[in-house]
Amino acid sequence: MQRFIFLLLIMLPFFSFADEIRGFVFVLEEGEKQPLPGVNIYWEGTTMGTASQIDGSFNIQQNDGQHMLVFSFVGYKQRVIHVSETNALEVLLEPNLELEEVTVVKKDRGTYLSVINPIQTESISGAELHKAACCNLAESFETNPSVDMSYSDAVTGAKQIRLLGLDGTYSLMQVENMPNLRGLATTFGLTYIPGPWMESIQVSKGAASVLNGYDAIAGQINAEIKKPDSREKLFLNTFANMEGRYEFNGNTNIRLQGDTLSTGIFVHASQLNKKNDHNNDGFLDSPLSKTYHLSNRWKYNNHRGYMSQLGISYLQDDRLGGQTVADWDMTPTVNEPYGVSIANKRFEAFYKSGYVSQDGKRAFAWLSNFSRHETESFYGLTDYKGDETRFYGSGIYTKYMGPIEEHTLNVGVSFIYDDFNEMLYGDDIQRTEKVPGVFAEYTFKPNDNLTLMTGLRADFHNIFGTFVTPRMHFRYHFAEHFTIRANAGKGYRTANVLSENTYLLAASRALQYTSDVMQEEAWNYGFSLIQNYTFLGRDLTLNTEFFRTNFKTQLVVDRETSAYYVILAPLDGTSYANSLQFDVRWQPIERLDLLLAYRMNDIKQTIGGELRDKPLQSDYKGLINLNYTTNLKKWMFDYTIQFNGGGRIPYVYEDWMSRVDMSSDYGHFSPYTIMNAQLTKYFRYWSIYVGAENLTDFTQPNPVAGANDPFGPDFNATNIWGPVMGRKIYLGLRFNLNYE
Incomplete structure (x- = not known):
């Protein structure tokens, strides 16, 4: 290859x-x-x-x-x-x-499947982010057919996403095209980016460009933050729901030298101080929380080919979960209630710049970010602490060749520095990763109909040695209505064994591991077909895609071999994931957008020497999304229904055999349905929205096993496959003022 x-x-x-x-x-x-x-x-x-x-x-x-x-x-x-x-x-x-007296309004569909990019990419604009409460990045995919969002456990409020049926750790998370939300930020990082701060999101499936790194086994998700030189002068957003969650977001752009130098200031504050226990199991349905996030961005553009951006941000996030009688000042002992306390502090800085030559034939870009993350927590009687210092830098040179620029060559270098310190079970765990890399990517585009992208990179890891990452993407528009894509590529990932699985501490079984770090390796193959038609005078898009991921090495979370431990160990056998998706996008009547999607998942791992369905994973997902906007966008109504298939619940074999009263569905969960709706009223400068999540009030039964004895051997709050919170009704207000 x-x-x-x-x-x-x-x-x-x-x-x-x-x-x-x-x-x-x-x-x-x-x-x-x-x-x-x-x-x-x-x-x-x-x-x-x-x-x-x-x-x-x-x-x-x-x-x-x-x-x-x-x-x-x-x-x-x-x-x-x-x-x-x-x-x-x-x-x-x-x-x-x-x-002059007629107002022409073109409805923004909110999401777009690119037919130009050789990588299967879906763009989510600000219009789509307004279709739901979208309080943070994790909640931005409620109306998306490709990305699933769920809770990791029933006590910490940690959320995870899945792409191509694989956990979010296999997707490269980026902010402004720079890797982010890794390591200690993995568990809660998706909640760190407020939805109102985001300008757009790009979801790419399969192996991504080698320019972005050797990660992205399943794909990549890139969040674009609002730019300081945009026409938005002031934006304010307030939000509250009936469960006691309150949130405020605000940002302002200040132009210091016209459109040459500008700065943006961003503020976020949220809290949940109401104790909710709707199922009366004695445990909070969602943790109490207090979050503060401040950011300042700068942008310089001389409009002669040079542009640079830099910014800093600081976040503090405190959570308290567990039994309803737990309090912020408690000391974890067997004589106190069971509590989960998590405190995160995070500082980030970034700098990126670019230059394009006057003839447009050459360009150079530098991208870099720095983060310092500290966490201190306890889960019942188990303490976990950690700190991480991370730096990423990448320089890319681009050359357009040929009289019509049909040849594009990107070459560059990158460097990753990651210093980890963790403490669990009284053990101090330290390591430092240093990864310089070089890469080249060639794109051949002779016309609108054909694109071929090939890339190769080599990285030199101080722990795992040298490894090579090849990737290829092909796109062909072979008829008036048809565009096909195919891709193949390898991906590697550093699995931070403890920090990525701290939610597993919310159970009686201890974690058993032989190493705190390992490298995962997988091949990803994909094929997609997009068809664009005009049906009854309106645009109709049909999309079919299939992706397969084969793992050569993988970190396996084994909850089934031992009754005393959760085993975190390297794969010993086969592991793969198949994802087949169909979706239809159409506007059956004026201003009514319809999205129909269905995805089948076939995900298997070798666990305990046996190839099994991966636990806590739905075997299919269906989605219907309706968005209707009245004339001149005075009102907007959104309705989403998700059909989630059943799946397997992990169980210890000895426990299975000892149950004399076990039913035929023991070890499996049944399909379930989730419905969300939102109504928005628009005015000149502001809008008000009211909505409900989980309209049917469906929740997973008994999400906290052994809740009556949280320090006993049967306690487990990590076998989560469905919602742990019931119906949530919310109200929000947005204010927007633009530059004249």
Whole structure:
């Protein structure tokens, strides 16, 4: 495989094809350039055309004799431009003055499946984030068919996501295209990024670009934070629900030198101080919590090819779970109630800059971030402490080759430094990772219809030695309505054995492990087919995709071999994950968006010498999402229903055999359904929204096993497969003021 990729990297630059015109379409809104998606772009006198993407970009093939390019969009003046060279175009459309008294509104669908990117990518815009409460990154996927969100346990409030049926640890989590939320931030990191701070989210499936690292076994999730130079001057958001959760978010952008230098200030505060125990088991349904998060970002753009950004943030997150009589000042002893106390402090800083040459043929980018994370906690009588210092840096040089830039070469270097200190069961555990790496990626795009991306990187790990990561992505638009993608690639991941599994401490069994760190290795293969039609006069998108992940090495959480320990050990046998998904996106009537999706999961691991279904994993998921917006976007209504399949509950074999009263469904959970709804009323500068999560009030029965004796041998709050909180009704208010 590596030889094949190497030959491609050498041979592909010798091919050349027809010219291609690239560019962007903009409109002026309150003096600011804004991208305009959906613009019809075609060569005058022909039917050869395309449409601009969500970011306003477009690509169109130019044949001999074609020079007049037409740009047409309802409500704007048609423009015809003479194209004499292949440099990137910037086209500005002006409103049609004859329609001065008519307001033209184009409904933002919120999510888009890219047909241009060779990697299967779904973009989630701010419009989609407004369809639910979306208080943080973990809660941003309620309406998404690809990403599942669930609780890790019944006492800490830790949330986890799954992509392609695999735990979130196998997805590369990024903020601003830089790796983040790793190590000590793994368990609670998804709740650290407030939803109102985010500008958009990109979800990529399968092995990602080698530019981003050797991770991303299942895919990557990138959160883009609002930029200081955006037109948003002030944004405020308040939120409250009936369970006693209150939240405030605010951000403001300040322009210090026009659009050259700007800064953004972000504030987040949330708390839950109401003790909820709806199932009367004596344990809090969700932990009490207090969270504060402050951030400051700066951006400089000289508009001559150079741009840089930097920022700092500080977060403090305190949680108290366990029995309802536990309190913040308690000391963990057998004479006190069972409590779980977790305190996290996190400091982050980032710096990135980029330069593009005047001819647009060369570019250089530097990306780096730094984090310091400290955690101190106890789970009943078990203490866990840790601190982590992490640095990431990457330099990338980009070269566009050929007269129409059909060849793109990216080369660069990266470096990771990760210093870990942990304490569990009285043992001090220390280690330091140092990982320099080099990479190269070649993209061949002769026209709009074909893209081939090949990449190779080598990393030099001070613990695991040298390893090579090859990846390849292929995209072909082979007919008017059809786009196919295929990918194959290897991924590696450093498994932090303890910090990624601290939620398992919320049980009577101790953790048994032979090493605090190990390397996981897997191959990922994927195929997708996107079909775009016009059905009954409206856009219809059909998507089919299949991904398979084969693990060569893996950290296995074995809750079934021993009645006294949860065993964290390397894989001894086979482990794989298959994910097959179908989804349909259509607008059956004006302003009503419909999303139908169904995904089947086949995920198996060798546990205790036997290949079994991975426990606590639904074998399928169905989703229906309806979004309706009234004329001129005065009201918006959202409704989502999730159909979750059944699955296997882990059990100790001796316990299984000792049950004389066991039923046929022991060791399995049944399918269940979750419904969410939200109604939003929009005004000029503000909006008010009211909604409900888990409308049917479904909860997993008996989420805390052995709740009557939490210090006894049967206590376990980690076998969670469904919701632990029932119906949640909430109310929120948003205020938005833009620059004129």
